[in-house]
Amino acid sequence: MSNSKSRKIKPQTLRGFRDILPDQMMAREFLIDTARQVYRSYGFAPIDTPALEYAEVLLGKGGEESDKQVFRFLDQGDRDVAMRFDLTVPLARFAAQHIQTLGTPFRRYHVGPVWRGERPARGRFREFVQCDFDTIGSTSNATDIETLLVINDLFESIGIERFTIRVNNRCVLNGLLQKNDLQNHSVGILRALDKLEKIGRDAVVSEMVERVGVSEDQANSVLEMACLTGSPNEVLSSLEPLLAGNETGEHGLSCLRELFGTVDACGLPADRVALDVSIARGLDYYTGTIYETFLGDLPQIGSVCSGGRYDNLAELFTSQQLPGVGASLGVDRMLAAMEELGMVEQASTPAPVLVTMFDGGKAAEYQAVARRLRLAGIGTEVFPEAKGIGKQMKYANRKGFRVAIIAGADEFENGTWQVKGLADGSQEQVADGDLQSFVSDLLQ
RNA sequence: GUGGCUAUAGUUCAGUUGGUUAGAACGCUGGUUUGUGGUACCAGAGGUCGCCGGUUCGAAUCCGGUUAGCCACCCCA
Numbered sequence: 246m247s248n249s250k251s252r253k254i255k256p257q258t259l260r261g262f263r264d265i266l267p268d269q270m271m272a273r274e275f276l277i278d279t280a281r282q283v284y285r286s287y288g289f290a291p292i293d294t295p296a297l298e299y300a301e302v303l304l305g306k307g308g309e310e311s312d313k314q315v316f317r318f319l320d321q322g323d324r325d326v327a328m329r330f331d332l333t334v335p336l337a338r339f340a341a342q343h344i345q346t347l348g349t350p351f352r353r354y355h356v357g358p359v360w361r362g363e364r365p366a367r368g369r370f371r372e373f374v375q376c377d378f379d380t381i382g383s384t385s386n387a388t389d390i391e392t393l394l395v396i397n398d399l400f401e402s403i404g405i406e407r408f409t410i411r412v413n414n415r416c417v418l419n420g421l422l423q424k425n426d427l428q429n430h431s432v433g434i435l436r437a438l439d440k441l442e443k444i445g446r447d448a449v450v451s452e453m454v455e456r457v458g459v460s461e462d463q464a465n466s467v468l469e470m471a472c473l474t475g476s477p478n479e480v481l482s483s484l485e486p487l488l489a490g491n492e493t494g495e496h497g498l499s500c501l502r503e504l505f506g507t508v509d510a511c512g513l514p515a516d517r518v519a520l521d522v523s524i525a526r527g528l529d530y531y532t533g534t535i536y537e538t539f540l541g542d543l544p545q546i547g548s549v550c551s552g553g554r555y556d557n558l559a560e561l562f563t564s565q566q567l568p569g570v571g572a573s574l575g576v577d578r579m580l581a582a583m584e585e586l587g588m589v590e591q592a593s594t595p596a597p598v599l600v601t602m603f604d605g606g607k608a609a610e611y612q613a614v615a616r617r618l619r620l621a622g623i624g625t626e627v628f629p630e631a632k633g634i635g636k637q638m639k640y641a642n643r644k645g646f647r648v649a650i651i652a653g654a655d656e657f658e659n660g661t662w663q664v665k666g667l668a669d670g671s672q673e674q675v676a677d678g679d680l681q682s683f684v685s686d687l688l689q
Numbered sequence: 690g691u692g693g694c695u696a697u698a699g700u701u702c703a704g705u706u707g708g709u710u711a712g713a714a715c716g717c718u719g720g721u722u723u724g725u726g727g728u729a730c731c732a733g734a735g736g737u738c739g740c741c742g743g744u745u746c747g748a749a750u751c752c753g754g755u756u757a758g759c760c761a762c763c764c765c766a
Contacts, residue, residue: 255739255740257756257757260756260757260758313690314764314765331765331766359766361765361766363690363763363764363765364690364763365757365758366759366760366761367759367760368766369764369765369766370766373766374766375766376766547765547766548765548766549766550766551765551766573766574766575765575766576766577766578766579766601725603724603725633723633724633725634723634724634725634726635723635724635725635726636719636726637725637726638725638726638727639725639726639727640726641725641726642726642727643726643727646726649725649726651724651725653724654724655724663724663725665725665726667726667727670725670726670727672725
């Protein structure tokens, strides 16, 4: 071992990778637990896949840009391997490999870290957690609608009161493009359109003209339709004549009509789900419904849950047609938002009760009483040292314990416990037999 | 990957035109005669000023490189 004078290794994490401290990790676990509960309530089942895949499985799926961001190396057996950069491509491989066993429709959720070697920025890291759910093997619009309902329930369960799910359908966009003879420029136009909110209408028009190479008239007519505002039904009605006779566009419209009809029938608040013809999502593989979720109190942080429908997830792995629809909760971005909204408790302890060690000779009794409380379902920590009771109370306060239990010679003599509520300073002497129920009531 | 900004204690920051032992607040540890936290008072620990090199009698301060972080672009969660 090195002595104290030797040069120490500098404790540091890799660029874009970070440690997560308890306060933040507890919020993160809450978020993920909530997502799990909601996904499971709809019948989505958990899966996992390896962090490392053959490079050929992962590469070439998201264009040149994302290939550059993949962490890739030769393993000890000289295999060309790569770390997954999302959960969707591994799902494609997984589905192609196992769909015969699983059958369709197959609903799965998947929570796990992914890695991208891109330049870190605010809310953007080289290692981050995705929390995906998808339904594979059904083209029914019912699964699109259910995806929307899952997103809604997810944010309600997290405790967000004001949020909007913006919905669009690529078929509507593609219909508009076809009617304007622009289908060959769809990728560039959709990408430009996606920036509407951020850079403004004029900038989008000039990007379409300069970078995509369409005429100014064409660009303007796309934007005219993309900028329609009003209630979903109003927008749908305005779109109808613009898409008349175009099969793709009309299909998109009817899917959206059904979706908003279900939103009504399910009694979601009127402003909860919006139809926004301008959202396109950058990813090329979406082919139908598209979702983005914005927080009412923090819209500028961007979409915290996005997704959509894709026609053929696994075409690179199998000739079996596997359509799907799903979305992904942005755990890290959501966490950043929750911090800004004051939803992350500081200095919180996972256990609400602290048993102080007043008399070091009674350590066994303290452990025994803590165990009784735990068996009653009450998280309980025992202070490990018989320090001054003031110190222990200070610790209890700092860590956010809600109840402290204190017992010294007097209490042991008459078989009682001092139970103190940290919030209001109230303290009561409780008989040994009543302890569990008393503490449990106090924590209600 | 491109452009710009930044780097001093655990955290947020001061630090004069380069000049002795680098400061504050908060946090942390201990104490204010050892059975009670949030407030007050006292004390302590903690920094080779991101790292490497250069200029200089002398560098936290000026210059170069490097690493890391922030902002914008690109892309996305």
